[in-house]
Amino acid sequence: MSSLSALPDGALEVEALGADEAYVTQPRGYRPLVEALKDAGYEMCVDLCAVDYVDHPGRILPESFAPTRFEVVVNLLSLSRRRRARVRVLAGDDEPAVESLFALYPGVEGFEREAYDLLGVRFDHHPELTRILMPDDWEGHPLRKDYGLGRVPVQFKETAPQ
Amino acid sequence: MSSDVREVERLEPLVVGTSEGAQELAPRRATSPGALGVETGSVLRLDGVTLDPASLDIERPDDETMIVNMGPVHPSTHGVLRLMLELDGEVVLRSKTVIGYLHTGMEKTGENLSYVQGATNVTRMDYLAPILNELNYSLAVEKLLGIEIPERATWIRMMMSELNRVSSHLIWMATNGMDIGSTSAMIYGFRERELILAFFEKTTGLRMNLNYVRPGGVAADLPDGWEDDVAAICDNLERRIPEYDELLTGQPIFRQRMEGVAVISAEEAMALGITGPVLRSTGVAWDLRRTMPYLAYDQVDFDVIVGTYGDNFDRYAVRLHEMLESVRIIRQCLERMPSGDYRSQDPKVTPPPRARIGESMEALIHHFKLFTEGFHVPRGEVYSAVESPRGELGCYLVSDDGPRPYRLHVRTPSFANLHALPVMLRGGTVADAVTVISTLDPVMGDVDR
Numbered sequence: 001m002s003s004l005s006a007l008p009d010g011a012l013e014v015e016a017l018g019a020d021e022a023y024v025t026q027p028r029g030y031r032p033l034v035e036a037l038k039d040a041g042y043e044m045c046v047d048l049c050a051v052d053y054v055d056h057p058g059r060i061l062p063e064s065f066a067p068t069r070f071e072v073v074v075n076l077l078s079l080s081r082r083r084r085a086r087v088r089v090l091a092g093d094d095e096p097a098v099e100s101l102f103a104l105y106p107g108v109e110g111f112e113r114e115a116y117d118l119l120g121v122r123f124d125h126h127p128e129l130t131r132i133l134m135p136d137d138w139e140g141h142p143l144r145k146d147y148g149l150g151r152v153p154v155q156f157k158e159t160a161p162q
Numbered sequence: 163m164s165s166d167v168r169e170v171e172r173l174e175p176l177v178v179g180t181s182e183g184a185q186e187l188a189p190r191r192a193t194s195p196g197a198l199g200v201e202t203g204s205v206l207r208l209d210g211v212t213l214d215p216a217s218l219d220i221e222r223p224d225d226e227t228m229i230v231n232m233g234p235v236h237p238s239t240h241g242v243l244r245l246m247l248e249l250d251g252e253v254v255l256r257s258k259t260v261i262g263y264l265h266t267g268m269e270k271t272g273e274n275l276s277y278v279q280g281a282t283n284v285t286r287m288d289y290l291a292p293i294l295n296e297l298n299y300s301l302a303v304e305k306l307l308g309i310e311i312p313e314r315a316t317w318i319r320m321m322m323s324e325l326n327r328v329s330s331h332l333i334w335m336a337t338n339g340m341d342i343g344s345t346s347a348m349i350y351g352f353r354e355r356e357l358i359l360a361f362f363e364k365t366t367g368l369r370m371n372l373n374y375v376r377p378g379g380v381a382a383d384l385p386d387g388w389e390d391d392v393a394a395i396c397d398n399l400e401r402r403i404p405e406y407d408e409l410l411t412g413q414p415i416f417r418q419r420m421e422g423v424a425v426i427s428a429e430e431a432m433a434l435g436i437t438g439p440v441l442r443s444t445g446v447a448w449d450l451r452r453t454m455p456y457l458a459y460d461q462v463d464f465d466v467i468v469g470t471y472g473d474n475f476d477r478y479a480v481r482l483h484e485m486l487e488s489v490r491i492i493r494q495c496l497e498r499m500p501s502g503d504y505r506s507q508d509p510k511v512t513p514p515p516r517a518r519i520g521e522s523m524e525a526l527i528h529h530f531k532l533f534t535e536g537f538h539v540p541r542g543e544v545y546s547a548v549e550s551p552r553g554e555l556g557c558y559l560v561s562d563d564g565p566r567p568y569r570l571h572v573r574t575p576s577f578a579n580l581h582a583l584p585v586m587l588r589g590g591t592v593a594d595a596v597t598v599i600s601t602l603d604p605v606m607g608d609v610d611r
Contacts, residue, residue, distance in 0.1 A: 017305055017544040043432045047545070047556050047573040056562040060542060073558060075545050075573070079432065079448050086545060102196065106205050107435030107581050114577075118269075127196025128184075133262040133610060136183030143270055 003040040003083070008032035012062050019075070019086040024065055030089045031099040034074065037085055038104055042076035045105035049073055050091065050115040054145045070096035070121055074108075097122040100129075118143035187246035187258040189224050201248075201256040203585035205430045222250050230592075234263045238341050238596040241606030245583070245599070247592065254595060257587045259580050264610040272570035276536030277303055280567065282373045287572060288608035289370060290333055293319075293326040294550040296375035298572070301456060302546045302557040303377040306539050309511065312503040313458075315379035320457045321392070321495035322365075322374065323548075324488040328399065329358040330551035331481045331488075334603045335406065338478065341600040342419050347410060354402055361391050378512050379505025392496050399489050407482060420475035424586035424598040427472060434581040438553025439480045440602060444472035450549035462494045477601040510537050536565035552576050552603055576608035 002013050002021050010029030016022030025033050034045075051071045053059055061067055070091040077084055091098050100123040101108045112123040113132040120141035123129055131138065140147055190198065199205075227250050234244040242263035248256040272283050284299045285292040297319055304311065332355040339347020359369040364385050366374040374381050410416050426436070428444040441448055449466040451459040467483040469476025505512055513532050514525040539561040547556035553575030560569040579602055586598045 017542060018302075018546045044435050044437075046435055046437070046547070046554055046578070047558060047571075049558055049571040049573075051560055051569045051571075056560075056568050058541070059560075059562070073543075073571075075556065075558070077554075079446065079453075082453050084454075084545070105435065106200065106433050107578060109200060110577060110581055127194050127200060130184040131262075132185065133265040135262070136181050136185060142267055149270070149274065 003081075003085075004033075004036050008036065012064065014062055014088075016086050018084070020083040022086040022088070024062055024088045024090070026065075027089055027091065027098050030072075030087070031101070031104075034076070034087060034101055034104060037076055037087070040078075041081050042078045042083075042085055044077040044079060045074060045101060045108050045111075046077045047073075047075040048101070048108050048111035048115060050096070050119040050121045050143075052119055052143065052145045065090060068096075069093045070119065072096075072098050072115065072121060074101070091121055095122070096120065097124060099124050100126040102126055117141070120144065182260055182262075185260050185262075187229055187248065187256065189229070190248075190256075191224055198256070201258050201584055203257075203588040205433050205585055222255070226250070227255060232592075232595065234260075239599055240337060240604060243580075243599065243604060243606055243609070245595070247587070247595065249592065252591045252593075254587045254590055254592065257584045257595075259583055261577075261580070261606075261609050264606045266611070268611045269570050269572065273567055276565045277377055277539060277567065278533060278536045280570070281376045282371075284570075284572065285371045285373055286607065287574065287611050288550065288552070288555070288576070288605050290330040290605050291326050291550050291552070291555075292370055292372050293322045293375060294548055294555055295572075296373065297323060297457075298546065298548045298550070298555045298557045299559075299570075300375050300377045301548065302544050302559040303539060305544045305546055306542055306559060306561055307377070307511070307537075308540075309378065309506055309508050311379055311506055313500045314502040315504050315506070316457050317495055317499050318380050318384060318504060319375055320459065320462075321492055321499070322362075322380075323457070324491045324495070325358050325361065325392075325395070327551045328485050328488045328492075329355045331485045332358075334481060334551075334600075335410075338597075338600045338603075339410065341596050342416065344410065344413075344416065347406065350402070350406060350409075354399065357395050357398060361388075361395060364388075364391065376505075378508065379503070381505075383504040384499075389496060392492060396489050396493055396496070399485065403482065403485055403489075410478070411482075417475065419594075419597055420478055420601075421473060422471070423474045423594050424590055424601070425471060425473045426582055426585050430585055431472070431582065434585070435578045436553070436582050437578065438550070438575050439477055439484065440472075440553065440579055440582060442467060443469035443476035443480045445470055450547060450554060454547075456546075456548060459491075462491050464488075464491050474597055474601045481603075538563055538565055539567075547573070550575055552605065552608065553579060572611060574608040574611065576604040576606075580604055580609060 008029040010026035011033045014022050054069050068090040072089040072091045074087040115121045117131040230247050232245040233239040234242040244260040246258045247254050281296045284295045287295050332351045336348040336351025363369045366372040428446050431441045431444050447466050447468050452466050464487045467480045469480050513529045518525040541563040543560045545558045547554050556573030558571040562568040
């Protein structure tokens with residue numbers, strides 16, 4: 001049950017597991033939507049992460065949304081109303097970028113840096129978008145699906161070709 | 163997941179030194195206004211207002227202050243937390259945490275392990291609260307699967323969680339004691355925890371990283387005579403915790419180091435997404451066990467402990483009393499433990515009984531399939547959370563109908579709680595910084611994953 005009377009342009013309410021209300025939105029509706037949710041009583045942004053959907057084209061999305069490779073997922077928590085809300089943003093394909101939530105919830109600073117570090121999603125107007133878990137001179141974004149596992153070859157592991 | 167695994171072409175890059183570069187604390191003139199706000203802990207000013215560097219109430223120019231490194235290998239940082247502080251003499255003006263020294267890519271690993279193997283992986287994240295990690299993961303998987311867990315499994319999970327919470331808080335009490343020079347507290351904390359770990363070993367075979375809670379229930383039933391063991395643990399804790407209360411709370415030196423030090427307000431904590439005892443110490447009665455009950459927490463009787471001022475002492479007091487509340491819950495589990503199965507009999511997640519494997523080919527195949535391929539989880543995404551000893555431990559799980567999670571993201575409380583450090587450190591001394599890290603109780607395995 002939505003706690004908003006009107007949704008910003010580009011946003012749509014959906015059903016979701018583990019949330020009392022959930023939305024899918026285009027990047028243009030992302031910041032206004034979260035701002036409206038904050039005004040509706042969601043005091044805390046508990047979690048922000050990104051997902052790389054390159055190997056999973058058939059994910060559940062409303063029909064009016066064309067799937068993009070990257071998605072940013074925000075989980076909000078209302079302490080006063082004991083509710084959870086989830087916002088999924090279609091963040092783009094090649095150079096994913098969304099607006100930073102830093103001005104609304106200063107606590108997302110680290111989560112946004114983590115999403116940038118591990119998945120390469122850019123957050124505009126983030127105060128200092130640097131890597132956080134990997135060293136600064138690391139190449140690539142490890143949690144992307146095309147990054148590989150980087151295993152060290154083991155001798156005699158493969159069976160001989162027939 | 164595509165099957166072509168990228169091979170490391172050369173081994174040299176793995177041993178070349180790396181740099182944290184821009185992640186470090188830079189001089190003020192080289193820092194953006196927003197980042198200055200973060201580093202000086204001006205949380206509530208961040209709301210739409212950019213901080214003007216000229217209006218910073220730091221009197222000293224850049225070249226009169228000192229940027230000092232604390233960690234990553236410093237005994238008081240509880241692992242490999244690296245803290246960079248800008249100091250004016252002994253007073254902290256700005257601070258920044260540099261993390262990632264324990265990053266092992268466990269989320270990535272989790273995407274390449276089946277749901278059956280997954281609990282083994284996540285249990286290593288917050289190594290002081292392994293049961294809670296497994297529980298969090300299992301609850302998320304079960305939500306996607308939509309299976310029901312037998313009542314006994316639920317109560318076993320709850321009892322083990324609370325035992326784990328006590329053991330984690332005891333470690334916290336021990337290390338906190340040591341950080342401020344009370345080595346007896348450290349010996350006592352570890353001594354009491356030992357009893358709990360011994361019970362874990364008896365039940366699960368391991369002292370830490372238990373892999374006990376799994377999707378579908380728990381790995382094994384409680385051992386014979388568990389009632390006596392748990393009752394002995396409870397008796398011991400109920401007798402000893404008041405003694406520690408006396409030993410520490412009644413100590414003038416301890417109180418002087420804790421009272422009024424490193425205050426954080428409820429508004430700041432909520433803006434930063436701080437949860438757990440740190441949030442409760444500011445007076446916000448937010449405990450997921452009470453406010454969004456999972457397992458059977460709505461059927462047991464316990465109090466949510468809150469503080470008033472949000473200082474070091476409140477954080478200490480909240481944890482100390484939480485231990486007693488956990489003992490209360492454990493006592494109720496002891497009295498009311500239902501009989502029945504300790505894991506779901508849904509053949510989708512549970513292998514057939516050992517005896518059937520010897521006589522039925524289908525049972526053998528089923529068993530084999532479950533442990534090689536694993537079970538498939540319906541397509542979808544879910545977020546679920548539990549109250550770990552450090553705060554809200556959440557799991558965002560995406561499934562593509564395969565036997566492995568498509569995306570496993572764990573929202574770890576220590577990671578979020580680290581954001582409180584600049585707020586708490588600002589204006590304090592370096593000696594206080596030690597107590598602040600300690601009462602924040604970050605576990606680096608939980609931060610870096």
